[in-house]
Amino acid sequence: MPTVAESGVPGYEVVSWQAIFAPAGTPRRSSIGSTSEIAKIMATPEMQDRLAKLGMQGSDMSAEQLGAFQRAEVAKWAAVIKEANIKLE
Numbered sequence: 801m802p803t804v805a806e807s808g809v810p811g812y813e814v815v816s817w818q819a820i821f822a823p824a825g826t827p828r829r830s831s832i833g834s835t836s837e838i839a840k841i842m843a844t845p846e847m848q849d850r851l852a853k854l855g856m857q858g859s860d861m862s863a864e865q866l867g868a869f870q871r872a873e874v875a876k877w878a879a880v881i882k883e884a885n886i887k888l889e
Contacts, residue, residue, distance in 0.1 A: 819870070842858045
């Protein structure tokens with residue numbers, strides 16, 4: 801079976817991602833503490849092993865990096881939806 805690129809779609813990339821968000825208005829000090837605790841958990845060998853078994857890879861993006869990544873993903877998929885003329889049923 802040919803790859804997507806071999807089928808005529810060069811540059812094709814789909815990334816599945818998950819993130820943990822705090823509600824809007826959460827004090828920055830609280831979210832920084834939560835972020836620190838989550839980072840400690842994500843760095844443990846047990847969590848790294850669990851992620852690897854699921855075919856996943858952790859990331860330690862800052863809130864600013866995650867925001868930029870999320871905005872880029874929304875823009876990318878909005879363009880795909882518009883170009884393909886996808887409509888909600």
